[in-house]
Amino acid sequence: IKKKIFNENGVRGTETLIEGNTTNLREWNRIKYSWAKTFYRTMLNNFWIPEEISLNEDIKQFPLLTNGERNAFDKIISFLNFLDSIQSENLPNLSRYVTAPEISSLLNIQAFQEEIHAQSYSYILDTVTNPVTRDKIYDEWREDKQLLERNRYIANIYQEFNENPTTDNFIRTVTANYILEGIYFYSGFSFFYTLARQGKMTATSTIFKYINRDEITHLVLFQNIIKELRNEKPEIFTQAVLMQIREMMRTGVEHEIRWGQYVTNNEILGINDTLIEKYIKYLGNQRLKAIGLEELYPEITENPMAWIEGFSSLNQTKTDFFEAKVTNYTKAAAYDFDDLE
Amino acid sequence: IKKKIFNENGVRGTETLIEGNTTNLREWNRIKYSWAKTFYRTMLNNFWIPEEISLNEDIKQFPLLTNGERNAFDKIISFLNFLDSIQSENLPNLSRYVTAPEISSLLNIQAFQEEIHAQSYSYILDTVTNPVTRDKIYDEWREDKQLLERNRYIANIYQEFNENPTTDNFIRTVTANYILEGIYFYSGFSFFYTLARQGKMTATSTIFKYINRDEITHLVLFQNIIKELRNEKPEIFTQAVLMQIREMMRTGVEHEIRWGQYVTNNEILGINDTLIEKYIKYLGNQRLKAIGLEELYPEITENPMAWIEGFSSLNQTKTDFFEAKVTNYTKAAAYDFDDLE
Ligand SMILES: [Ca+2]
Numbered sequence: 001i002k003k004k005i006f007n008e009n010g011v012r013g014t015e016t017l018i019e020g021n022t023t024n025l026r027e028w029n030r031i032k033y034s035w036a037k038t039f040y041r042t043m044l045n046n047f048w049i050p051e052e053i054s055l056n057e058d059i060k061q062f063p064l065l066t067n068g069e070r071n072a073f074d075k076i077i078s079f080l081n082f083l084d085s086i087q088s089e090n091l092p093n094l095s096r097y098v099t100a101p102e103i104s105s106l107l108n109i110q111a112f113q114e115e116i117h118a119q120s121y122s123y124i125l126d127t128v129t130n131p132v133t134r135d136k137i138y139d140e141w142r143e144d145k146q147l148l149e150r151n152r153y154i155a156n157i158y159q160e161f162n163e164n165p166t167t168d169n170f171i172r173t174v175t176a177n178y179i180l181e182g183i184y185f186y187s188g189f190s191f192f193y194t195l196a197r198q199g200k201m202t203a204t205s206t207i208f209k210y211i212n213r214d215e216i217t218h219l220v221l222f223q224n225i226i227k228e229l230r231n232e233k234p235e236i237f238t239q240a241v242l243m244q245i246r247e248m249m250r251t252g253v254e255h256e257i258r259w260g261q262y263v264t265n266n267e268i269l270g271i272n273d274t275l276i277e278k279y280i281k282y283l284g285n286q287r288l289k290a291i292g293l294e295e296l297y298p299e300i301t302e303n304p305m306a307w308i309e310g311f312s313s314l315n316q317t318k319t320d321f322f323e324a325k326v327t328n329y330t331k332a333a334a335y336d337f338d339d340l341e
Numbered sequence: 342i343k344k345k346i347f348n349e350n351g352v353r354g355t356e357t358l359i360e361g362n363t364t365n366l367r368e369w370n371r372i373k374y375s376w377a378k379t380f381y382r383t384m385l386n387n388f389w390i391p392e393e394i395s396l397n398e399d400i401k402q403f404p405l406l407t408n409g410e411r412n413a414f415d416k417i418i419s420f421l422n423f424l425d426s427i428q429s430e431n432l433p434n435l436s437r438y439v440t441a442p443e444i445s446s447l448l449n450i451q452a453f454q455e456e457i458h459a460q461s462y463s464y465i466l467d468t469v470t471n472p473v474t475r476d477k478i479y480d481e482w483r484e485d486k487q488l489l490e491r492n493r494y495i496a497n498i499y500q501e502f503n504e505n506p507t508t509d510n511f512i513r514t515v516t517a518n519y520i521l522e523g524i525y526f527y528s529g530f531s532f533f534y535t536l537a538r539q540g541k542m543t544a545t546s547t548i549f550k551y552i553n554r555d556e557i558t559h560l561v562l563f564q565n566i567i568k569e570l571r572n573e574k575p576e577i578f579t580q581a582v583l584m585q586i587r588e589m590m591r592t593g594v595e596h597e598i599r600w601g602q603y604v605t606n607n608e609i610l611g612i613n614d615t616l617i618e619k620y621i622k623y624l625g626n627q628r629l630k631a632i633g634l635e636e637l638y639p640e641i642t643e644n645p646m647a648w649i650e651g652f653s654s655l656n657q658t659k660t661d662f663f664e665a666k667v668t669n670y671t672k673a674a675a676y677d678f679d680d681l682e
């Protein structure tokens with residue numbers, strides 16, 4: 001049920017994630033989900049401005065990338081720009097059915113961060129490439145059938161909810177969000193971290209660390225949304241629905257493996273088809289366990305690219321003016337983000 | 342027409358504010374409205390965190406406010422919290438019909454800022470009052486018929502578009518947004534600046550200066566949206582529609598005058614019924630002229646509270662860690678925000 005912009009008949013204490021009878025007014029001092037405050041604080045403290053990261057070194061390195069690296073670079077940026085763009089479009093839509101004002105707030109903050117991410121790709125493209133290359137990268141999905149298929153798959157799930165906002169479609173959209181935040185970004189991230197580990201495009205990689213830091217809050221936010229929903233409305237999480245979530249995750253993992261292998265094409269030093277497969281399956285297991293579901297690939301028990309966990313952390317890169325505060329805050333936070341990549 | 346989350350048949354060069362055939366992907370390097378880039382930059386540079394402003398002094402002063410000041414304080418905060426809350430709910434809805442990705446981005450950033458504003462009221466209430474007073478203030482609209490009537494008037498315009506998204510309702514919602522940003526905040530602001538000018542609640546007033554700085558970008562954003570719409574679709578801006586916009590402004594001005602007089606009740610030193618009336622009418626004239634319409638109150642030719650223009654500027658208060666950058670940026674910006682309050 002779509003909520004009202006302002007529901008003057010809202011009653012305190014009726015707050016639930018969906019179908020609550022709430023006013024929709026922001027009242028941060030009397031919220032239902034106390035973890036939302038930690039998210040709010042963390043997401044605000046994570047604020048960053050792409051242009052603060054100078055890309056001067058990367059300008060020089062970009063022409064020296066191998067053909068394989070360039071191919072991966074182009075397709076990954078095109079895909080990530082698509083992902084952040086549709087998040088910016090979908091989150092506001094999702095929010096209209098959320099009857100917990102503090103969660104609607106977080107979705108607005110997330111949408112804001114997706115905007116920053118998308119703009120950061122523009123910044124990278126405008127700085128390290130020329131207008132012709134840039135346009136080619138933006139339009140990559142118009143030419144590349146594999147990329148278009150991926151984009152369509154996700155967009156269709158979101159679009160379905162947009163047109164037919166049933167509870168079942170709500171769960172599907174939330175799950176798709178979770179998979180997008182928790183799986184779809186990761187072969188892209190791992191490619192950039194692999195480059196940076198060899199001293200290539202390190203500033204671009206720093207931008208990805210900032211994006212990655214934001215994505216972790218988005219991931220855990222959707223984890224919490226799923227958990228709270230299941231808590232509040234166990235009746236809608238039938239065996240069939242739980243199975244569907246698991247199968248969606250399987251599809252997501254398979255798409256991401258195929259995509260990661262397609263874009264890197266076994267031509268990138270430090271990354272190969274086997275590594276990608278194991279890494280993404282490992283992530284799939286983690287994501288399912290985090291929402292209380294059984295893992296899909298019990299044979300994968302550890303992260304084959306464990307070095308990323310340390311490498312992607314911003315604390316090991318140059319600290320910027322927000323950094324000290326962020327680190328301090330995260331340490332003090334009740335919520336543990338550390339068990340996630 | 343509600344846009345698709347992702348429109349794979351989108352064509353470059355078809356971008357318009359509404360009813361364009363755009364992909365909805367973010368591509369900041371090839372946008373139609375070049376002024377959007379300045380807004381993006383300014384809005385990002387304006388980022389602030391309420392808790393950075395210490396309210397210690399205000400804690401001591403709050404109990405010393407006169408009854409008249411307390412009455413105004415309570416009702417104004419309650420109203421402003423309502424305004425920022427419904428903005429957070431309405432902007433995402435509006436955005437779904439906007440087929441200019443850069444404008445959708447700005448609306449998401451605006452929604453983010455409204456969230457900060459709403460949370461800043463929570464911060465003020467939690468810091469300077471106790472939980473009982475705080476709840477009473479949050480719930481003021483449930484008791485105060487005048488306040489509820491105001492809230493209803495605005496919410497109904499937004500709700501109508503929410504349920505029946507015709508082009509006419511789109512224009513009405515955009516106009517309501519413009520009036521809200523350009524008129525409804527201002528008797529509240531002027532009250533807090535009047536207090537601060539006498540050395541009362543100066544930290545709270547600094548928070549309002551930050552909010553005010555954001556609101557100016559929102560105001561000019563909607564100004565530009567109206568101007569571009571009128572440019573692109575002159576046929577929908579018939580004489581009747583233009584008259585309607587002007588009449589909505591008149592209603593907005595009258596509501597705000599009545600409200601300002603009601604909450605201050607001629608009991609606040611430095612502010613009175615006549616000043617409020619002239620000030621709000623002056624603002625009404627300015628807002629209409631800015632979108633190319635004839636002023637409503639030609640007899641009001643100057644700002645009777647002109648001191649606010651200097652006083653509300655953050656450059657005259659203590660600079661925080663964003664300040665230097667912001668000031669520099671604003672100076673460099675091509676867009677002139679200075680002719681606005
Ligand atoms: Ca995200």
Ligand SMILES: [Ca+2]
Nearest residue numbers: 428522556559
């Ligand atoms: Ca605003």
